Amino acid sequence: MQKLFYNMAFYVYILYSQSIDTFYRGQTNNIENRLKRHNKGLEKATVKGIPWLLLWYSSKETRKEALVLEKKLKNLNRKRLIRFIKKYKENIAGPDALIFINQWSGC
Secondary structure, three states: OOOOOOOEEEEEEEEEEOOOOOEEEEOOOOOOHHHHHOOOOOOHHHHHHOOOOHHHEEEEHHHHHHHHHHHHHHHOOHHHHHHHHHHHHHHHHOOOHHHHHOOOOOO
16 A cells, blocks of 8 residues: 555544445544554454445544544435545545546436
8 A cells, every 4th residue: 555644643534345335434543554454354343344445534633623523424324425525535545446436426
């Protein structure tokens, strides 16, 4: 994985599992390590969806800010979450993520 992340304190992120066609939203202070943990099956909540693709992320200066955004994202239904990702497309996590996002038309 190329280095996409800089020294911001916390990240809010959205993962996608093609195998179970679902999203996971979370927050962390080390997104690269967290993604590895998700994909190695070390996180109970995401073990069934391996492999996970990082679709979107945003940096926040404090954990409190990250938790607020994470909660908002977790309250969005699928259609609204896809609209959110498309609206804030500057935070899309690379070309692989963009391919998946462009497949979801009509949202």
